[in-house]
Amino acid sequence: MKHTHRSSVFACLALAILSTVALAQDQDSKPLSDAEIAADLRLPYITLPELPAWRDFIRPTEAEASYSSVDWIPTFADGLRASAEQNKPLLFWAMNGHPLGCT
């Protein structure tokens, strides 16, 4: 009986410890926040000789920047005036954010 009681006490104690461990593991496995995930992203260390290659990689290619070869007048009003003066229709590119900047 005593043995049984002791066993029960040990069993309860063991269960309590296991539950505590399990709870701690649950807390440890809480999903990482986006900021924590981002913090683990390795960033390249850029050396000075690599700068031109990085510049060319980031900046638009000739094809991507082809729109900038058009001689855009940067306002609607000036475009409309020029349209009348040159007797040509106005091709107007309209965006939220200036089309020649960040849209």
Next chain:
Amino acid sequence: MLELTQRFVCAADEVWRLQRGSEPDCLAFQSLSTGGKRITDRGTRQGFWVFAPGAGVLSRVNTRNPERVLEALDAGLAAWDELTDEQRKLPKDLDLSSGHRWEDNFPEGGLALERIGRELGNKGLFGERSRLWNPDYAWFTEDELVAGFPDAMKNEDDLDLSSIARRLARFHLIDNVRGQSLPFADSEIELAELTASVLGGGDSATLLFRGRTRAVADDTWRLDQDSIWKPSKVIAHGMECEFTGLAVYDIHKRKFNTFDLIAVGRRWGHTVNNGRWRDPAPGRVAFHFGLAPDMPRIAPTFLSEYGTDWVVAPEVMPWRDSPAECGLEDE
């Protein structure tokens, strides 16, 4: 298509102001695009339009499909050919003046940078170039330039450019490669360090840049409550960047001969604006800052939020509320 554009006068402009504003050039756009009315709804007017000064819209398309753009241009040219001389002229009473344009704040004698942001894969330079990129501009006045790059700089000086780093972190190291996003408040900048080590002296100095920034926004709007950028919903997001760069500065002319500043960054979260909800996982972004071309002068997206005395804003942001909300449709 580039050849076809030579048959037009080509213009580009920010349309939100034009479709919602009450300045004369805005009213002219609204009248020409609707056949004489004010625009009172919030529907988009983005895209390519063909206008005749005295006849209004000849064609319009809002698409990324080049075939459809070509069709719209052809339709516009065909319609133009049918017009009378009078329809091709500006109506005599058409007022095209504008009271305020942000580019009028251009800092003569200062530093104007062109910023390109591009999505960056985990292989960096050795990976595929992402097609997600977006330009912007960053402006600094002559006083701000001289404060950062003093006339008395000499070989082996380390210049503290933390105020420049702070402006870049708040307004230009922004995850907008998918489209416009939101600036950071000053209180959201946890780190803004940028140092230029001076190499050489004499008339021009070579400057080696190194630095770091960290901007963290939670779900509270911490910029001006009246800001035109205040979103309908504030979502946590952040950006952490590391700078590397090289420039050659003419001390006597107070002008950069060359300027290359690279920032690679970790981004997380998104905003209601930047389309990142389609791809919400944290990732990398890369930025290049170089000297802006002299023309055209395009204002920085968040110039209105710079919070400096040299940026002059309109007394009333005319496009904040639609005409319908202002009751202007009864005018």
